[in-house]
Amino acid sequence: MINFNGNIAQEDSNILTQNRAFLYGDGIFETVKIINGKILFLEDHYFRLMASMRVVRMMIPMNFTMEYFEEQILNLVKEQGISSSARARITVFRNDGGLYLPKTNEISFLIKAAALENTSYTVNTNEYEVDLYKDFYVTKQLLSSLKTTNKMIHITGSIYAHENDLANCLLLNDSKNVVEALQGNIFMVTGKKLITPPVSEGALNGIMRKQILALAKKVEGIEISEEIISPFDLQKADEIFLTNVIMGIQPITKYRKKKFKTNLAHLLVQKLNESISEN
Structure with missing residues (x-):
């Protein structure tokens, strides 16, 4: 299950056939941790994502606020029933078209989430x-x-x-x-x-x-x-x-x-x- 541009749907591998992140590495991402229905360090993740989009000259949609960012991630983990402890990755990529030079700087995003075992941080004491x-x-x-x-x-x-x-x-x-x-x-x-x-x-x-x-x-x-x-x-x-x-x-x-x-x-x-x- 994924969130693609705000729509929760079953995974579709065809979504990647012309994807610039797949073809050229033209994408950025954030991996967040959700505990008890809350994204940890939400502001830091959101502002780093916005700063990264500006650096690589992606167009930031007007509706892509921190509240929207939070809502889209939490909607997905709630739909999957994993809000108590989960990781989610949001990947932002430039829309299809062009070769090295893109046809547009407009973006799409995809969110994928998975459950985690612990609701708090622990120290791995095994040999590392x-x-x-x-x-x-x-x-x-x-x-x-x-x-x-x-x-x-x-x-x-x-x-x-x-x-x-x-x-x-x-x-x-x-x-x-x-x-x-x-x-x-x-x-x-x-x-x-x-x-x-x-x-x-x-x-x-x-x-x-x-x-x-x-x-x-x-x-x-x-x-x-x-x-x-x-x-x-x-x-x-x-x-x-x-x-x-x-x-x-x-x-x-x-x-x-x-x-x-x-x-x-x-x-x-x-x-x-x-x-x-x-x-």
């Missing part, structure tokens, strides 16, 4: 080993910070991780610095300092990244910094974790021969759940 993915690099440009439908680096990196029995891989930019993981932003703890790469390094402008930076500022004794992380820095870290809206926080337990603590990750998950329950 990562390594660097060095076949391709993220470029330090504005497009790298957007969630576009061109994810070939993440796809090939995921295949590499699977082939090498890794839980995830860390991506490097064209300056050979660590910018993010295949499925989320990266944070590193060294002593009392919590570090994450700046968006200007090519990192995704992550919604959960923003939440964690705000929550960490309330933790006594922790200094927050957005700065470059080199592969060598990872070996000196006390703790490393990844973030995205669906999983929340995922501690990395092993990078090459180094094993890491998970103390701050557990504390921040607790604070994250508390902040959600208060809103």
